[in-house]
Amino acid sequence: MASSRVALDVSDIPEYGFGHRSLLWWATASMMIIEGSVFAIVIVSYLYLKGRVPHWPPTGPSPQLFWGTLNTIILLASCVPNALTKKAAERFDLAAVKLWLAVCLLFAVGFNVVRFLEFGALNVRWDANAYGSVVWVLLGLHTVHVVTDFLDSLVLAVLIFVGTDLNERRFVDVSENALYWYFVVFTWLPIYAVIYFGPRIS
């Protein structure tokens, strides 16, 4: 093959790609499939356990709606700065990225704090019965995502603000981070429904 005299010269193609063109997007997609399946399986387990007992919750009251609903609203609202961050990153607008990423982080602080109040509002301990176990795990798993997403974004924000190695691919990182943020928000909706309305609908 080395004897060929014609070559395909790729030296002029770009060094980055957004969306499904980037490697990172696919890694994020793979993570979303994995974690989405994890959530789905816990939800199925929830329904399975629910189907095996006459009362649900077996004893005690259903979870209080207030904090969970509040958090749903905060999470959904955070989609706005998140969308703006993503847009800004995709047009390499550093100032806007800084602004909206900071706003996102404020939201993240908000829903992380409210999340801890949610555990108290579940009205059951994890070791009370299988119902308690499964709602704690469901909420706990999502909390792990909320916390890691916050930490991710924090590190990314530091990188952006400090400005090390700031090239196009850093903006791709921001865009992928925003995608994962959507994932965390939108997986919350079915989880919210199951945790808070699973016991209310029979």
Place this chain on the structure above:
Amino acid sequence: MTPGETKRRRDDERRPRLADHDARLTVEGLERERRALEKTWWNGRGLVAWLSDTDHKAIGRRYIVTAFGFFTLGGVLAALMRIQLSRPDNTFLSPDQYNQIFTTHGTTMMFLFAVPVVLAMGVYLVPLMVGARSMAFPRMLAFSYWMYLFGGIFLYSMFFLNIGPDNGWFSYLPLAGPEYGYGKRADVWAQLITFTEVSALVVATCLIVTIFKLRTPGMSLNRMPLFVWAMLIVSFMVIFAMPSIVISSTCLILDRLVSTHFYNQAEGGDPLLWQHLFWFFGHPEVYIIFLPALGMMSEVIATSARRPVVGNLTMVLSMLSTAFIGFGVWVHHMFATGLPELSLSFFSAASMMIVIPTGIQIFNWIATIWSARRLQITVPFLYMASLFFIFIIGGLTGVVLAAGPVDRQVHDTYFVVAHLHYVLIGGSTFPLLGGIFFWFPKMTGRMLSDRLGRASFWLLFVGFNMTFFPMHLLGLDGMPRRVYTYPASMGWHGLNLLASVGAAVIFVSLVVYLVNVIVSLRAGAVAGPNPWGAATLEWATSSPPPAYNFSPQPTVASSEPLWHTELAPPPIVGLASDTREVLVTFLLDAEPDHRYPMPGPSLWPLLTAITTSAMFVWSIFQAQGVVWGSIPIFIALVGWFWPTKGKKALEHGAPTRLTARESLS
């Protein structure tokens, strides 16, 4: 339009050019390029460099060697079991030892040998087969290897401390639960699973991204080698199957450690929930082990027959449908649990249907061999062809097991033990040994000895059947599995003795194989780039391949590029040689998309794996280990992803010893 948007639009229009009589294609130009690449991709020498290596070939080799190490350990445990079972009422092993041994044997073979080793073949071969310079996310790949290694070390440390798991490789509850699973044994099992699932998920992700985005131009999906297809499908199976065991094993640990009640029937949990979740993973798991072996089959058979496999598309569709149906048969492991008749019939039917795609592939291979240009019966071919005789027995006993009323008789007997070894060894280990034989020259530059190869093969063939065929009869005569001994009055000792002798023959055959490897590494015939006359891209580069795999990177114009040299598609020029740049292409047609620099060697993956392992181990002893143990992991991750400029020094300077500080950049 903002300046940023203008830039985006301009960049999107930058496309590759065809360069005629390019100076970079002259002999001197190529040589210069090669020298530059040699420097850029050089990993350095010394222990630190070794520990920070991220080359997919090095990691693939390590994975394979480690997996065979665990195979040897698992095999030695099997030998101990066979000694114990060779006589009735034997007291060679105590029941407690036996139970730990059979559990650790099954766990090792499934989680530390069969799955990692087939994924490892993909790690080594896939980037080469798709013509890429590197795997996507090489540091993640290194991390996955360390996790796997530490998981295995963890299991065996516990085993030698007499806290090896003892509840079987599927660890049913409540036996493994807080009430009956004494000590830490069940936790050790559950946490080993966590280690292996992390590493498998990472490898699967790396493989998918490599296959989707790093295929060299021209390799549209329909030109992808069948082995690459198999690895792609398997990677997706890993991604969809593992979450189920992630959750179920986490809940098991939670039940044991912080008194949740997922599986505790007294508090609204259900032991059968475990079985559903486990087998929803466990059945796909066996096809995860099986499909890559089928991919290797296809490559070796095509090469031996000197023609592409008949029905390329049906092969791919068969593997795809196997993967799909594989997620819908899990209840066939639970036929005796008293589930309703209707659901049993459904899962019976699904288990029967999954036979058809496997059958189609077998028919395709037979047709390929039949219509060979001139079949060469090489040692790899022998290993592959044995599948038609051995694996099929296992597959057919699978059909027997899929029939509910018969399964309720032979479930949990040696008939199932026979089935599982016939399919696992016949369907995966034989092709694997053949595959190693086939790709050994690529990996090491030297051929394995044909004579020793044939001797080892026939010994294995005989020993294998001698060991596992009698087990069918034992099962039919009522011998349950997982018994540490049996009374003389049952009359099972003759066949058991035969099986034990057979295991000794297997042992000898594998020793011969090992000797062959060791001798050939030093004194084997030098292989050259393409000793078997195979068709796929890994044979286009030297043996062993250079760190950067190809220079210049080839493109392809058919699915058997090395058999159609007359097409001679233009090679790639213009990838940077002062950074580890790879060419990213589009998913479907593999048209060039952009260039992307891969990170170089780094110690951070190792450090992250160490901190993660510490957290995993800590957490089975104390729940708060999860919280405190996560802090070092976070620090390691930040170190990992923190960008530094120091890298350039390494890439430009003359090859030097890599210091620890540099490798942490």
Place this chain on the structure above:
Amino acid sequence: MPHVQSVIHPAGIEAARASHLWWLIFGICAAVWIAVAMAALIAIRTGRRAASRATDRQLGTNIAVAGALSAVVLIAILFESVLTGRAEDAIRTPDALHLQVTANQWWWDVQYVNDLPSLNVTTANEIHLPVGRPVRIDLLSTDVIHSLWIPSLQGKVDLIPGRLNELWLQADRAGVYRGQCAEYCGLQHAKMALVVVAEAPDAFERWLAANRAPAVPPSTPEQERGKAVVERGPCAMCHNITGTLAGARSAPDLTHIGSRSTIAAGTLPNTRGYLGGWIADPQHVKPGNRMPVPGLSDEQLQAVIAYLESLK
């Protein structure tokens, strides 16, 4: 081989059906194996000589035909299998003999359930059945999952804590069969067997009546002393002997132990020597089982053996 625990030597209608199905599938699979192996061998011969003139199209047609044939064969197997499964309904009759088997690590508690609970019969590790009459066995477990498997009569069904499973079977041939726990249940899973005696209905009724009676009183001074040791010693903390002070339920019922053919869940023949050895050191033959070493003096031991042997 004695074939007392064999899938292919059935002694009851359900096992016979399963065996039938097995032979059918076996025959088909053997034929498939021979066909594939032959095809592979011929293919290798043809391929070596490069003798094939077949186009890929023709090969494709052959493959499609083979695939279609496989599908037909599989559907036939599935059909037979489902029919065999359904056929079990035939013996699910209301007048079936009703048993309840409760699994424990590592022995079987057996109860013959009567409408009048006082007429229930309790025994352990040994089941007597009337030939020709359907039997329904309710399956329970007190600890982990076990599986009741008497291959001569019927496929296995698991005993799962928190669930009630049923096993239906019918013995058609008188004889003594062996069953064994088939789900791994811990340390002594290997030694959790049971004896099944299928006998003529009148013999069965006699056996049942005998077992319904309380324990026979001791008839010699040695037996008398043995009884006293059992009642006041450690035995009574776990075992029951109806009609005596021993009334615990966490170990096999001993009311008619003298009439059973094995001890330690089918592990040892019930002879004087083995019984003595077992009581002297239960941890020797079946290490880890839940019976502690009772620590009897030699003389006490002889007395207990004499007493237990008398409990026919």
